[in-house]
Structure formats: structure tokens, C-alpha cells
Amino acid sequence: MNRVTAGEIAALAGVSQSTVSRALRGSPLVNSDTRERVLRIANEKHYKVNTSASRLRSRQSRTLALLVHDDSDMGSDINPFFLSMIAAITKAAADKNYDILLSFQQFSDDWFADYEDSNKAEGVIMLGYGGYTDYIQKIRMLDSAHCVTWGPVIDGQPGHFVGCDNVHGGYIATRHLLDLGHRKIAFIGDVSDDCPEFQARYAGYRNAHKGSGRAQDPMLQVRANPSERGGYEAAERLIDRGAGFTAVFCATDLNAIGAVRALRNRGIHVPADVSVVGFDDLPSIAYTTPALTTVRQDTATAGRVLVQTLLDLVRGNDVVSRLLPPELIVRQSSRQLRPEDASTSRAGPRPTDAWTA
Numbered sequence: 239m240n241r242v243t244a245g246e247i248a249a250l251a252g253v254s255q256s257t258v259s260r261a262l263r264g265s266p267l268v269n270s271d272t273r274e275r276v277l278r279i280a281n282e283k284h285y286k287v288n289t290s291a292s293r294l295r296s297r298q299s300r301t302l303a304l305l306v307h308d309d310s311d312m313g314s315d316i317n318p319f320f321l322s323m324i325a326a327i328t329k330a331a332a333d334k335n336y337d338i339l340l341s342f343q344q345f346s347d348d349w350f351a352d353y354e355d356s357n358k359a360e361g362v363i364m365l366g367y368g369g370y371t372d373y374i375q376k377i378r379m380l381d382s383a384h385c386v387t388w389g390p391v392i393d394g395q396p397g398h399f400v401g402c403d404n405v406h407g408g409y410i411a412t413r414h415l416l417d418l419g420h421r422k423i424a425f426i427g428d429v430s431d432d433c434p435e436f437q438a439r440y441a442g443y444r445n446a447h448k449g450s451g452r453a454q455d456p457m458l459q460v461r462a463n464p465s466e467r468g469g470y471e472a473a474e475r476l477i478d479r480g481a482g483f484t485a486v487f488c489a490t491d492l493n494a495i496g497a498v499r500a501l502r503n504r505g506i507h508v509p510a511d512v513s514v515v516g517f518d519d520l521p522s523i524a525y526t527t528p529a530l531t532t533v534r535q536d537t538a539t540a541g542r543v544l545v546q547t548l549l550d551l552v553r554g555n556d557v558v559s560r561l562l563p564p565e566l567i568v569r570q571s572s573r574q575l576r577p578e579d580a581s582t583s584r585a586g587p588r589p590t591d592a593w594t595a
Contacts, residue, residue: 242283250283251276302331302548303339303359307366316342317464317492319518319535323365323388326541334545360384361548369432386548388540390434391559398551399559400543404435407533407564408442409449411487411515414531414566416450419575420485420513423447424458426472426497427489436464436489439517443487457481462493469496477504484512484575491516491523491532498571513572528570535564 248255253272261268261276268276279285304327306320328338339359361384367373370390377387377397386398415423425443427436440459447454457479462472469488473496476483488494494516498508508514509528516523519534539562550557 242285244285247276247280247283247285250279299358299360300335301337301339301359302545303341303362304328305362305364306340306342307364307368317366318520318522319490319537320365322521322537323540326537327363327365327544328541329538330541330545333542334549336545336549360552361386363544363548364388370434371432384548384551386544386551388544390438391561392434395559397559398547398557400540400547401435401559401561402535402540402564403561404438404564405442405445407517407535408439408487409446410442410564410566411439411517411533412443412446413449414568415485415487415513415515415572416446416452418485418513418572421452422455422458422481422483423485423487424460424476424481424483425487425489426460426462426469426476426493428461428463428468429459430461433464439489455481458483462489464490464492466492466496466499469493470500471496473497473500474504477501477506485514485572486512487515487517489517491518491520491530494530494532494571495526509571509573513575515572519567524569531569531572532567533564534567536562 244255244258248258251258251272253261253276257268257272258276258280261273262280264273304324306316306324324340328340331338364385364387367387367389373387374396377385386400389399389401390404391399391401412423423443425440427433427440429437429440431437444454458476458481460472460476462468469490469492472493473486476486477500486494486497488497494514498514501508501512501514506512514530516530516532517535519532523530523532543560543562547557547560
């Protein structure tokens, strides 16, 4: 009688071969109905695990999977911050003599099994995760897995994360504007529970106001998708509220690009009327006119730390989640507030303040 294979079991059960592997091992990532169906078919077909093949597959592949999830409203384009991170991670892996298996996807329930469990890669780096509240439930089931996420570091959080100290980043951005004399500083960004990194930047913004003894005006906080369009639409809503502001701190550089364009279209000029600060320090931001003041996330260091943390997990070493320090980069989009600059009411073309993105 011919020996039945895991692939044949998968076909009969209507699942992937990696799901069969996990079901046979009792993985909690496989729901009970699927596990029972796989086990029933395996029993009926007298399936036996090929231990020799299993040992062969356990050899090092010297490959790390990089799974990228980008759910912004940028159409077919990829968030340019992710491009910088991909380059940094790939270089860091190459320095360790590892290849990167790159996948852009919407995450299914089988995303982890499709890579590590199927031996395509020794471990997984996650870049972008969609809604945080849903993602963290999946990570909770993978607490012992070879998986590292670029994202927030929160007390009590399951899994392994490397991220930027966003609270400090938000603080130094806002402190910079306060030191320039601005008192009516708006914040553009998504502060919902699904975006804890932007929440943290907003917390830093609020901490800077509190530290200066000044109340933060809730009318000056506007929610935005982290894209140019999100920044543009948020800035329009901010202007329409009529609250008056002399500076804007944006949760992302892309938000800042969109916000500046919206301000310009309303006859409000940067930095003559309103100072603008972004977050990320995308490579192109230094070459806009005026160049954008922003908070830099060091992608080169991030890539090295992500790769080293994952390799430590693979080798069985203890690891801890880690925050990386941001850096304020001052350029031409922010300036000292003059006594006569009381609000955004001034309009009119100023050719020297034109913005070119």
C-alpha cells in the first residue's frame, strides 16, 4: 500500500499542508473543527509523520521572512517609510549571511505557518500589522514563536516588539514648537486604540504642553489616516473649525506633506504663517521646499536590532522588547513665532514660502 503524504491529507481536508502540520502538533492556531477534520482524515488514511523528512526540514535555511502589511489609502504605492525599513532589514540580514523572503499581504490565520512552520524561513519579522487590537490577539497565541514585530512596546504586551520611543518623539517635536514661541499647536493623526504608535506621539505632545504649564486645546486635535490625503483632509477640517493655530505637529511625514498642501491652497503659508513638524524623516523630506522639520526614526539601527533580536530568538536566547530613541531634525518648515503672528487669519501669496513636494 502506498504511503499517504501530508499533501494528500491537506487536499482531502481542504487546508494548506502547513495547517496539517500544525493540526497534528496540536497548535492553538488551528481551530478545533479544522484540527478534528485533519486528525480524522489522518487516522482514516493511517498517516504517519515522516520523522526523517522532519529532521531534514529542521536544518537551517538561513532565510528570514519579512511580512509587510500596508493598509493605508495610498492606492498601489507602498508607504515610503516601509521601503526604508525593508532596505535596512535586508542589509542587516545580509550582514549576518541571511537572505530575506519578502511578502506583501493581507494576513490570514495561516500567515505564520506559511513561513516558519513550512520551513521557508527560520523566523518572521512583521512590518505593519493593520489594526493593533486584532493583531495582538494573534500574537498572544505566538508568544514562544520566532516572530518579531516593528511596533509599539507596551507593558504586559505579548510577543516580541522593537519600536521607536514615540512618546519621547512626540514630546521633542512639540517642545521644539513651544520653544519657538508657539502656543496654539495642532495635532494631526489617528489616536485610536488601533494606532498605539500615533497615540504615543499624541501623548508626548500632551506631555510637552503639560510640562510647559499650558492646557492642550482639544479643538486642535484632528484624526487622520497616515497618508498625504489624510493629512490634507485633516488640515482642511482644522482650518474650518476656526480655532486658530500657528503650528501643526503631524503624526507622520506623509500627513505633513498633505497638511502643507491644504494650508497653501487656503492661502496659509509655511513657515511664514504656520510652522509644521512631521515624524519619520523619509528620505525625500530633506529635499522639499521648505525642507520639513521632523522626528527621525533611525531605520538603519531598527533593521539591525530587528534582525539581531529575531536571530537571538531562533538560537534560543532570551530577548526583551526594545524602544529605540528618536531624533529631532530641524529644517526650514518651522520658525520662531513673531509677536504679530497671532493666528492663521493672514492669507495671500508669498512666493518665497512656496512648498514643492
